Amino acid sequence: MSSQEKLSILSQAARAEIDHWLTKYPPEQKRSALLPALHIVQDENGGWLSPELIEGVAHYLGIPPVAAYEVATFYSMYDLQPVGRNKVKVCTSISCMLRGADELLAYMESHLGIKAGETTPDGRITLKKAECLAACGGAPAVMINRNYHENITPEKANELLDDLE
Numbered sequence: 001m002s003s004q005e006k007l008s009i010l011s012q013a014a015r016a017e018i019d020h021w022l023t024k025y026p027p028e029q030k031r032s033a034l035l036p037a038l039h040i041v042q043d044e045n046g047g048w049l050s051p052e053l054i055e056g057v058a059h060y061l062g063i064p065p066v067a068a069y070e071v072a073t074f075y076s077m078y079d080l081q082p083v084g085r086n087k088v089k090v091c092t093s094i095s096c097m098l099r100g101a102d103e104l105l106a107y108m109e110s111h112l113g114i115k116a117g118e119t120t121p122d123g124r125i126t127l128k129k130a131e132c133l134a135a136c137g138g139a140p141a142v143m144i145n146r147n148y149h150e151n152i153t154p155e156k157a158n159e160l161l162d163d164l165e
C-alpha cells in the first residue's frame, strides 16, 4: 500500500479527531495518541480494526506499524474482526468471578444462544469475556458499548440485553 493510500484510509473526520488528541502531547510524543486514535478509527469502522486501518493510524502518527499492532492486539478493547452492533463484555477476573461472573456469562450465552467471542446471527450483539473492568466494587460488572453496569444479576442482564437494538 502506498503512503497516500495508507493515509487516505482514514476519513477526514477521523484525522481531525486524531489531530485534536495530538494537540495534547508534545510533537515528538505522537505515539501517546495511539490509543485514542485506534478508538476513533474503530468506532468509525463499526467497532473493529482491519489491518489496513491499524497501519493507516501508524502511518498518520509516524510510528512503526508494529507498534500500532502491538497495542491493537494487546488490549481487549480493540476488536480485530467484524463485530455486532453492540459489544457486551462480561468481566471474569477475580472479584467478579467470586461474585458469580462465570455463571452470569453462562446465563448470557444461553440467553443469546452464542458463546463468548461470538456474535448473534442477527448482528445485534457480540458477547465477550473481559479482564478487570476497574469496577470491582460493583462485581459482577458488565460493559455494554461504553457504559458500565454493576452488580449484574441474570434478571438485570435480561433487561440490558433485551434493550439493545
Ligand code: FES
Pocket: 091, 092, 093, 094, 095, 096, 097, 131, 132, 133, 134, 135, 136, 137, 139, 140, 141
Ligand atoms: S474484577 Fe471485575 S471489574 Fe475488576
